[in-house]
Amino acid sequence: MAHVDERSDRPGTGRLVLAGTPIGNVGDASRRLVDLLETADVVAAEDTRRLHRLAASLEVTVQGRIVSFHEHNEAERTPDLVAAVRDGATVALVTDAGMPSVSDPGYRIVRGCVEAGLPVTVVPGPSAVLAALAVSGLPSDRFAFEGFAPRKPGERARVFTALAADQRTLLFFESPHRTAATLEAMAEAFGADRPAAVCRELTKTYEEVVRAPLGDLAAWAQSTEVRGEVCLVVSGATEPPARDVGDLAVEALELVTSGYRLKDAVRVTASRAGVPARSLYDEVVSRRRG
Template identity: 45%
Template sequence: MEIVKDETNRPRESASKATVQPAGSILLAATPIGDTADASPRLVKALQEADLIGAEDTRKLLNLCGRLGIKTTAKIIALHEHNENERAKKLLEAAAAGQRVMVVSDAGMPTVSDPGFRVASQAAAAQIKVSALPGPSAVLTALAVSGLPSDRFCFDGFVPRKESDRRKFFAALKTEPRTMIFFDSPKRVHETFGVLEEVFGADRKAVLCRELTKTYEEILRGTVSELKDLTEGEIRGEITLVIAGAEKSSKDPADYVAQVKALAAEGMRLKDAAAQVAEATGLRKNELYQAALAAK
């Protein structure tokens, strides 16, 4: 066996000969989000070495292997949101028995709005080794190309389907100062921008990323209002939204304590009073609540 040394002078196997995944472990492996060429050599090797693979869609995994020009001898089982609790046990048992177990989603990193979280959580609790094979991510790719601040950001998964749920969803994020990233359906994205316009305001900066890394990739930048107009009509493909965080308010919470106290004097809980005034002023309810407590 050829041995090379890393920067810490610890011996390790040559990358060309080492196995990607040790036996008796679970590997969360990122797959291409569009361009097959984004598959890493480590992913290719891991697919060839695995004993058992939990795939969000078994047909899509086999299709990926075909596009990569490889075959896997692993047993492949479906692992999706409806059966993950049940299948997690089987994957953990296989890893505990010494098998190399992989988890892959249709695209991107497992566990990020995709199956894999329950497997990773249960494996950690059972002290079974879990590692990740990094790679493509629609979340980070969209953030990188958005042109919006990337030093602080949050990912909030899929935008709710129902309009009433969308309204509540975004209302809770109205004063979020970090750049926000969401997945959305092309069938609903126009309506989503309509709700964003009402809740966040027409001038909030936003970016729509469509078909990232694919042939017809498209990046639309503008205000919420502008993107609402641009998405009217038929939109196709995978959609990732990046929305600018709220600007810090120049208002002083102390100036609105009297309003909070007045509502509380009428019988409303102080926290609820602070929340109501925060909704009306755009201030953070926790800041108002703390200011009201201090005023007591």
Template identity: 45%
Template sequence: MSNRTGQLHVVATPIGNLGDVSARACEILASVDHIAAEDTRHSRQLLQRLGIQGALVSLHEHNEMDRIERILSWLEAGASVALVSDAGTPLISDPGYRLVRAVHAAGYPVLTVPGPSSVIAALSIAGLPTDRFFYEGFLPARAGPRRRRLEALAGCAHTLVFLEAGRRVVATLEAMKAVFGGAREAAICRELTKRFETTRTDSLSALLEWVQADSDQVRGEFVLVVGPSSQAPLSTTAALPASDELVHMLRQEGLGAKSTARVVARLTGESINSVYRRAAGQGSETHG
């Protein structure tokens, strides 16, 4: 039995541009005893380009459960293991969830080596709201289930993020236009960090026309970002002025400091005492 403590490292790898790999990712991949990879052929090419010799074992959606027992035995012996996907951050529409859960349950450390993610990359450049977003990943390939899933998401008040392959992107955009409406704002982010990286933000109708008119725009890997529904109910605070302006407006209307504080605190979630101190400084109290 080794005196070392076995550790699982979840390592993000480039989504296209090799220059995006972090120094820490290289250090971990070069030092671990085993690397569990979604596709060993793909990961072997990456390691060769980085000048790293690694002991690879496959871990994909069809064998993950079978691999867990072997990896736990390595951890029990004190070995270190890295988990990588074909590209980007593992577990995001990639296998690994069951392994990570099992390692936690067995009491071994699970450590993150963060880095590239197509989801976050697309959100950062799409020009659509990012304060809240819903990650859907891949939609069903068949038309009926795909439409039903889009209908369930149609009223979402958050920005929606989807992954898609080039061979299905036109059909997906057609379904989105039919369900969400052609005026819904969206962005196509294609081949992120690669030579032909392209991002375009427009209405769903315009985006569909664009890709249908240019065969080059249906090649590669896609992240589709769809803006929030205009029909979704806004949160209370999203439709309100800033709290200081509310305080001023209510005091100008003759509402007392205590009442102003109660109203503003209820609408904004601020503490009554905090609002009261500001309200009390804006004129004498005329109402309770």
């Protein structure tokens, strides 16, 4: 197996450097980020205008070539940037905020360099995911980042139903105008009493963290104008107590009465209770026939 020396700070050694940028407060920029922006041969930026504003705030002059690198041109630009690394250039990748590749461009170029046997390293920096997890007040020993929830209600409900029994703390990004609908869907799938937190505008002037059960957060979001960058943190499921399959069948049938399709009602009820959907389905069908 070929080995790539990641200690790639030797002169003349090409490397890709993933650099974390502030998520709101420019004071969070690291000294290493400043040095990298000053010395990189190429700076690939998600938004070149934001890069120029960041550099001005840090009083940094970017000496290297600046290229745009975003979701619409990532596939096209990756081969040229990999070639630059191969030729000995230091290529710095920065996104608008936080760490590249985390719900941001970066994965393709990392894979390209890895497959070419080229060094990839990192200048760690702020992360909205970890910041939200830390301030949420929810368990942080085991967690999963799920990115943005699907926009379509049906797909969103299916995703949340599949996650309802997950015992890890779950984190999601969300746009402010969809926050209320997403919280309502979470309350439906996870239960209105599930502890959660809405973290918005972290590190910025109007930072706000609202901690409450999902049902209360859904009502709060409906009654206020949610603004800014939003991260939703939801506590994992607790170990479900043993439930009588007959009682669960009654719950599923109540969902059917309220408008759920039979299979969806069984899936939601089984997921909440942590029981196999197949056995619950058989019980529900038997009761309907009886």
